[in-house]
Amino acid sequence: MxxxxxxxxxxxxxxxxxxxxxxxxxAEHALGTGGDFSIFGYHVMGSTGSVFLAGIVVGGAALLGLALVMLGVRRSARARRGVRMSRREAAVVDRERDDLINQRDIARAETDGPVSESPGSRRHWFGHRTATR
Known part of the structure; x- marks a missing residue:
């Protein structure tokens, strides 16, 4: 905004x-010899000092606009930098999670031996099957 x-x-x-x-x-727009200065139909009558003052006001407005543009660009860049850092942190967390999962799987394989994938040999939560009645 x-x-x-x-x-x-x-x-x-x-x-x-x-x-x-x-x-x-x-030459017809010279202020000192009775000419006039006009912008968008508005005629400035008076001295060169009044035109100079109007120029200072326009320059100040331009400076204000430029400062607002730079402020908006800096804010956008800071937000993009934050998003990049968040993505990097998420990638690190994902990598660490995958490493922990791999370590867990390796530890299970070492303690349990090979696990077959047949439907009859599925592991149960509590380590044993319930008795049939």
Missing amino acids: ILIVGLIILIAAASIGVVGVFGNMG
């Missing part, structure tokens, strides 16, 4: 600056 707001402010300030420069070129 911060990234989008920052982009909107930055694009608006940049477009105002570009339109102000390219729309007011030439």
Whole structure:
């Protein structure tokens, strides 16, 4: 959200600056000789100082937009880094779990001997079969 707001402010300030420069070129737009400065139909009458002040405001808005964009990018990068670290930690836990399962299976095979997979020789939970009645 911060990234989008920052982009909107930055694009608006940049477009105002570009339109102000390219729309007011030439001798007829000189402020000192009775000319005027206009942006999007708004005419600025007065001194070059007032135009300079308006430029400072537009530059400040552009700086604010750029700061918001950088803040949003940093926050997104931090979130991606956290996801990567979580995935790495999950992979380590999975690997350790698989190692423990393999160790358990090896220990069972050493103590019980070979286990056949036939249906009649299935192991029961308590180590013996129930008596038939």
